[in-house]
Amino acid sequence: MLARNLRLLAVLAALLGGGALLAGGELRLPGDHSGFSPTQPIAFSHRLHAGEMGIDCRYCHAGAEQSRHAGIPEASVCMNCHATVTARRDLVVAEQAAATRDGREPRTVVAPELRKLYRALGLDDERQRDPALAPQPIEWVRIHQLPDFVYFDHRPHVLGGVACESCHGPVQAMDRVRQQHHLSMGWCIDCHRSRVPTVLPFAAAPEPATGLPAGHPATVSIDCATCHF
Numbered sequence: 001m002l003a004r005n006l007r008l009l010a011v012l013a014a015l016l017g018g019g020a021l022l023a024g025g026e027l028r029l030p031g032d033h034s035g036f037s038p039t040q041p042i043a044f045s046h047r048l049h050a051g052e053m054g055i056d057c058r059y060c061h062a063g064a065e066q067s068r069h070a071g072i073p074e075a076s077v078c079m080n081c082h083a084t085v086t087a088r089r090d091l092v093v094a095e096q097a098a099a100t101r102d103g104r105e106p107r108t109v110v111a112p113e114l115r116k117l118y119r120a121l122g123l124d125d126e127r128q129r130d131p132a133l134a135p136q137p138i139e140w141v142r143i144h145q146l147p148d149f150v151y152f153d154h155r156p157h158v159l160g161g162v163a164c165e166s167c168h169g170p171v172q173a174m175d176r177v178r179q180q181h182h183l184s185m186g187w188c189i190d191c192h193r194s195r196v197p198t199v200l201p202f203a204a205a206p207e208p209a210t211g212l213p214a215g216h217p218a219t220v221s222i223d224c225a226t227c228h229f
């Protein structure tokens, strides 16, 4: 605990030295990124995949339950489907109809955005390895990013029953992901404060302030050291 507090003091000193702003009674660092919605290297749509097709968030972000970070899926996860799905179904069906009408073999229809996925893996339009194409990682642009001096972990939240949507908004309705909340300290604390009674049943030690019986875990906390150590 002492070590944690010393580290917190170091954080405070670094921040004050680094010029944290005290404006209008609100202490915050420059950089409210709510509304941030950068263009991504591939126009991947959550509305289509998580909304219309109903793919579970955890299919691609399994880390949210298993590690601190939710993680961005590898291209190989996309290939579970896109090794065969090369374009929207209506375009494939239209090409098949045209081929039948013209009495020829249907051509492979490859959506331009999926071609980028194949190129990233060094594959040609037939999804065969092409030695002329060097595989290159897809450089997804990071959207949500807390400063280094804050400790955040997806696990207690997700396993504690806080929905992805509470913190990320209706991602399943977004074609392009947009940061919904400003991720300020006040935002974290407001929820922690409001949840203290409701989450106690998940905890492991008695919470003196509430007088609830032992066997209740007080993991939702507004102690500085919960998020800064």
Ligand code: HEC
Pocket (backbone or CB within 6 Å): 040, 044, 046, 049, 050, 055, 056, 057, 058, 059, 060, 061, 072, 073, 140, 141, 142, 143, 144, 145, 164, 165, 168, 171, 172, 176, 177
């Ligand atoms: C088929 C895979 C897939 C599914 C399903 C999926 N995602 Fe994603 N998610 C991605 C990819 C790829 C990115 C990175 C590109 C982007 O931002 O769109 C991403 C990015 C995100 C981000 C932004 C990450 C950052 O940089 O801050 C959030 C938040 C997110 N997803 C939440 C969700 C939620 C919530 C669901 C369920 C409603 C979900 N995702 C379902 C693949 C998926």
Ligand code: HEC
Pocket (backbone or CB within 6 Å): 042, 043, 044, 045, 048, 049, 055, 073, 075, 077, 078, 079, 080, 081, 082, 085, 086, 087, 088, 089, 090, 111, 112, 113, 114, 117
């Ligand atoms: C569980 C299966 C599945 C996974 C996993 C999946 N997709 Fe898809 N995706 C589809 C299907 C099916 C369609 C076509 C939907 C339609 O017919 O309208 C599609 C459509 C697309 C499109 C639009 C294609 C067009 O015609 O414009 C893009 C781009 C795309 N996916 C990218 C990705 C990326 C990138 C990933 C990995 C992060 C991914 N998908 C993971 C099933 C999947």
Ligand code: HEC
Pocket (backbone or CB within 6 Å): 057, 058, 061, 063, 064, 068, 069, 070, 071, 072, 144, 145, 146, 147, 152, 154, 157, 158, 162, 163, 164, 165, 166, 167, 168, 183
């Ligand atoms: C209690 C709020 C909260 C909940 C609930 C939550 N997230 Fe997050 N998420 C965050 C914060 C804060 C960040 C930024 C973390 C950082 O910078 O270390 C983040 C970052 C992400 C990222 C960016 C990459 C990464 O590895 O961190 C993805 C993807 C993501 N969340 C997906 C999800 C999904 C999917 C769920 C539900 C299964 C979910 N989140 C639930 C707050 C939350």
Ligand code: HEC
Pocket (backbone or CB within 6 Å): 146, 150, 151, 152, 153, 156, 157, 160, 162, 166, 167, 183, 184, 187, 188, 189, 191, 192, 195, 199, 202, 203, 219, 220, 221, 226, 227
């Ligand atoms: C929408 C509500 C909500 C928001 C927003 C939220 N939290 Fe939490 N947080 C919770 C709940 C609920 C728990 C307790 C879960 C449990 O019972 O294990 C928790 C627990 C934690 C824990 C304790 C983990 C442990 O193992 O003791 C940390 C650390 C944490 N949150 C950090 C953050 C940070 C940092 C932010 C802001 C970036 C944040 N939280 C935003 C609801 C929230």
Ligand code: HEC
Pocket (backbone or CB within 6 Å): 012, 015, 020, 027, 028, 029, 146, 147, 150, 183, 184, 185, 188, 189, 192, 221, 222, 223, 224, 225, 226, 227, 228
């Ligand atoms: C539930 C999580 C949480 C708790 C508890 C918490 N903080 Fe923070 N704190 C944050 C987050 C998240 C940020 C980053 C805010 C940003 O980037 O705007 C932050 C930022 C800060 C900053 C930088 C200035 C600012 O507001 O951006 C200071 C200083 C700070 N915290 C001190 C403290 C002290 C002192 C306590 C105890 C009284 C405390 N924090 C408790 C999450 C928390």
